[in-house]
Amino acid sequence: MLEIFIQQTQAMRRHVEMLDALFKSATEGIIVVDSWGAIQLVNPKAEELFGYDEDELIGKKIEILIPQRYARNHVDHRMNYSQHPKARNMGRNLDLNAKRKDNSEFPVEISLSPFATSDGEYIVSFIIDISLRKKQEEALLEAHRQIQSLNADLEERVQQRTRELAHALEEIEQSKQEVMRALEKERQLNDMKTKFVTIASHEFRTPLATILSSASLIGRYTHAEEDEKRQKHVQRIKSTVTNLTEILNDFLSLGKLEEGQIRNVPIVFPVTDFCKELVDELKSVCKENQQIIYTHEGDSEVCIDRHLLKNVLINLLSNASKYSDAGKQIFLRSSKKEKTVRFEVQDQGIGIPEQDQAYVFDRFFRAHNSGTIQGTGLGLNIVKKYIQLMQGEIQLTSQLNQGTTVSLDLPNC
Template sequence: MENSALLKAIIENAIDGIITIDCKGTIETINPSACKLFEYEPGEVIGNNISMLMPPPDRDQHDGYLHNYHQTGRKSIIGIGREVTGLRKSGEVFPFRLGISEVQFYGRKIYTGFIHDLSREKQAEEKLKEYAFHLEEQVQQRTCLLNETVTALEEAKEKVSKLLEKEMELGQLKSRFVSMASHEFRTPLSAIQLSSILIEKYSGDAISPNISRHTAKIKILVSHLTGVLNDFLSLERLEAGEFKPVLTAFDIVKFSEEITEDMQLIAKQNQQIIYQHTGTSATVNLDQPLLRNAIINLISNAIKYSGENTFIEFNTEITPSMVTICIQDNGIGIPIEDQKHLFEAFFRAHNTGNIAGTGLGLNIVNRYVQLMDGEVKFISNVNQGTSFTLYFKKSHE
């Protein structure tokens, strides 16, 4: 008796609906949760066929399911959870997960259905789909805006190239372009970058692959365009004489390890940046920002012009008379006929193909190094890699 009372109490207070039927589909018991779900009193359903709680076409086919099971013994739904729809007394249709078990009870078969309402889950899914759809629309709008910006920048660059051929005073022309680019492009690019970050943030774990693909593309293009603008701005400041080296003593090993860690994050797949230092001393006396920009530019080139699964060597050495910094890759190399023009502004080797670049990086590196009374040398062979070495006299300490 105690066991029966306990079982009844469990069924009566179960959160999910529980209904039992006989082999003909007649409802024998229904717990309060199931009554609440279907909006019936127990007396309204007990003794009736279970199909009264089903919308078409399940209502018309249910007895056929039972008959087929009794004839063949093949279980198509028993013991297998699945999503179905129920019909409330009010005529409203709602989704629920149904699990059916078969029990032998005093020589006859009883079927028990366990009903878990999915209405809230389905509503949440629909809201999420709607939210994802709106986000997709926003991404497309941002992408269109970015494409317009890219087009405007390409048109501006083309105009600059034509003007460079006609005007003798290159510095004045570049100043105009930099001023225009700084005011017209940097602010919208920052807004686009922020919008893509916010889209990912508000999407959270539910972000769709399409949205993720678009935001990743936006970030890559914005990063590329920002790099172009930074190159032009650096050139302008160099030619205006705004860079004045400030020499300070610092630990070049710690300095280089930080750069290596940062650059490893943007390396290609399985590209490894290997840093080593030679010498008993680690202290140098140079301009940290200028040196950092020069090294980052060289390592960026090594990453860009080398393939996946490659090594980039980054070495520093201090001798009694010299500080040496070397970045070496095994990338596409520089054709011999192009090497004499390598440090010229806007020059790019003819084997760079579709690899993005402004042709300003090495010109800027060379001028940064010269500001610190240093020298840049390189060795390069096509398809065998390139080595850039920066030399600074130890007398800077």
């Protein structure tokens, strides 16, 4: 029996020695407290972690190792835990800090395990300093932030380059469109030159032939009794020269408009006197027994570009005479209302086919029923450009074989 007792005592001693060695050589801090939170045991690693000697901790409340700001809440948590003790990690998903003797703090992970002896109930705490891990985590977080910053910077650069590329493409597209517009303008100019040559050769050939023929015939009428025949051919020459002048004026006006040489310069003048003088001036271009009847409503004083207005009305009244038969009346009306001056030119001529009316202001366009009546197709196009230059509006209404009315609304400065 003695031998067995000795063997059991030796085994127990070895067990205690092994537990003591394990306790003292553990790489984790180990602190044992009683149910009241008083420290009972401290291993060397715990002394190292907290900077205390064992005798400085034994009997002290565990809160001595807790930062002051958490100490009060820790007492409540400890008391609640002692009523329902169980093995668990302390502060799961929370950042825990412990306090050293010098009041410095360090991050820790703590796991709790309750146990009981004949002396009472105890709780063993296993404490790990995770400062290095925290530094590594912070380093990883910082690296992640830097990567995010680099990604954001890279994304911004990509977006900036994308915007610059889009802007460059837009400029290229604009340049392309400008080139296309220039080419189109060049094409239109070439078309205009071609039409000009065609129209000029056609329109000038007949009048020049007429002038040549009349001039030749005049030379044959040498006797006084043939004066009437001479005057007839002289009048034909005058009329033909007038037509040629009108054609040349159309081309010159178009060129000046295209080059921006014509400006709108309003002046104040009595519109009634102006229109009466114009009617007298145009009597020579009217056909036999044609008469221009002028009427006005409202105040006579207007503020309009006199030169541009004269060109417009001469063109419209000449057209009214040209496309109306002899003996037909032509009406010129003017009226002033507030800040607008209105003009109407109405004839009783051949009219314009409905399908042609949408194109009458286009360059070189002539209505299908114009027949052999001389014209360049530029008159109404020039008139519209003059009206736009004066910031006015122009409207045309026409009925076939009944006549045409052109209305002008011009701002009164």
